[in-house]
Amino acid sequence: MRRSVLVRFLIFLLAAVAALIYLTPTLVKDPVKSLPSWWSAFLPSDRIHLGLDLQGGSHLILEVKVDKAIENNVERARGELANLLRERGISGVSVERQGAQIQLKAPAASVERVRGVLKGDFPNLEVANTQSGGGSTDFFLTLSKDELKSLRDYAVDQSLETIRNRIDQFGVSEPIIQRQGQSDILIQLPGIQDPERAKEIIGKTALLEFKLVDDNANVEEAVKNGPPPGRQVLYGHAGRGDGAPTAQIPYVLESRTLMTGEYITDARVRPSQQLQGPYVELILNPTGARLFEQITAANVKRRLAIVLDNKVYSAPVIQERIGGGRASITGSFDIKEARDLSIILRAGALPAPVEIAEERTVGPSLGQDSINQGITSFIVGGALVIVFMIAYYKGAGLLANLAVIFNILFMMAVLAGFQAVLTLPGIAGIVLTIGMAVDANVLINERIREELRSGRAVRSAIEAGYQHALPAILDSNITTFLSGVILFQFGTGPIKGFAVTLCIGIFTTVLTAVYLTRIYYDHRMVSRKLERISI
């Protein structure tokens, strides 16, 4: 018995020392400076991670519009199909896209040849339906199931990769970027100062296209009555005066895209030259350079519009053939905008547009206020409970308080050790745990009092008190734990933090309130001084 008390005491002592070691980095002001170098080499040096609601920052959930990516792919397949049919000399066939479906209308004479082309060259297309009548056959084509699935996955994964690149270049410390569910991307940007700008950079599709300006078209006519076939109207900014509603200039462009941004290997901001503002220089890979050279050679003296996400940035006149794989985007932007643009172009385009489905941003001052208020209520709430327990149970209350203090110590250490995230509801969870942790001791103490009243000796009253209280303590903690698990499943960010502290608190409570206090009584028992207890 004596030995077992000693062993248990030593185990607790060891656990307490370990807990203190885990908490040291959190408790010192600046762990890098104030802890000796051997500490970080051998001992845990991570602080308790604070949630975005406490340290400030942005939490974003982006929805990748995968349907749009699929439509783009179907459109590409349609173009290829139309071209191939033309090349093979199969005439009289019309190929149109409707949403994610291609409708192919072929005269009866060429139906067999069309089937051959579809089978031989477009294994990714499936014939969903055919309708014959009036001397022609309609084919309704869709992408195959496998193709669709891999497209969806690709769109989300590629978006994730691109966004990661953009954020890395933007410069945020310890961002979290991960896929969530089917088509969502979760992004957490701790301590970010300018969330609007970050959103701007993250959310841009950044589809860069080079298109020719149709100088013969009547711009006013096209704006009013819609562009002529094969043309489109896009707008550009006249100038970005601060605040003033920016005037929009319409351009009539040839719909055909000559080149996209996929050939860009690098994009850099160049300082302003004379009257112009800063501009962004694009460096193309060899294929892109060759393509760009061909395009410029073929269209000297025409205007080439540089279009980003359907907005015309500039439309300079091609003076001569441009070799060497360098192109530039001018426009009236300031240095910050030019830098953001270069980040986006370097990281590449998103395969599909994204939309912000959820945003939660907390400024640093609110976070600090929350921490302070959390600590205040923790101290006041804790003090009230401690005073009450001593007043009510005297010695046994003191013991319960000791258990509570160890409880908090272990709880924080587990938070630090498992790198769990502490949030504002998490702090509330800790405060609540103080209030509820003493329940176990209340149960034990009440039971001991009862046993004493029924005439038992102190020793057996304690024995019976612990023994009879234990099932109730375990049951009530298990039920709370279960609801904590459901909460964890349901919750996002801050709520998960609450669920985590709640569940950790349950373990440490049972450990300290039941086993730690028992060591004390067992010690008293073996040292034969247990005639009376203060309870």
Place this chain on the structure above:
Amino acid sequence: MELIKPGTHIQFTRYRKIAIILSSAVNLAVLLLLFFKGPNLGVDFAGGTMVHLRFQQAVTIPDIRRALETIHLGGGVIQDFGERGGNEYLVRLDKTSVELGALSEQMKKSLTDKFGAGKFEVRRIESVGPKVGADLRFRGAMSVIAATIMMGVYLWFRFDFRFGIGAVVALLHDVLVTIGALLLANYEFDLTIVAALLTVVGYSVNDTVIVCDRIRENMRKVRRESLETIINTSINETLSRTIITVSTAIMVLFALFFLGGAVIRPFAFALLVGFFSGVYSTIFIATPVILMWEKGAKKR
């Protein structure tokens, strides 16, 4: 110190009819309130945008409204937030920041024009799309229901089917009472409220567990007594524990309510109400339901 003198023997089950009528009436009222008035949904559930602003000096809500008129927010509600004199306001918009474009940028500009640079601060932005809102609403409701049923199942396995039924009825009561109090106090329903409701479910069942544990123990000890007597004895024997535990919980919750800041206040409020209701429902709902179930079973 002793709050409840040993030997106290209150015949709690005598009041069961009044209690059940009263509680049913309250629950019915909450349900009516829920259907006709409807909960005040926060952006988490309704979708839309909430912007939390703090000003350096005193401003009035009409001032802010005038300043923001230029950017056509559409369906905006502006309200006080936090401590009196803290000059903090919440601007609530139906639209999400996606639809509004660079929302806070526009907002900052209009407010700077009106109040001057550096006179205010955007402390928090929450924006949730309508689809996410609907999804969270569904999952929130489901998780509370799932937790309630789970507690019932746990008590069924650990004790008895009757006890499980009693616990579930009591928990439904507690959840409804908490929701009713939140409705009356006009707090917004958001994710933290769901967390509070789940916590209420988790902790309120504790009292039921403690009493059920004692009932089971007493049933083994004294076989001759009626279930009603055993239930009353058990409630009385655990009464002082119940009161003390609720007291300590309420101490920390008051600390959170008054000192924890305005962000966490609705959460603390919901827990306070839920914990009180939990004690009441254990004594006046869960155990009478067990008793009535037993009597019903005997008749059959």
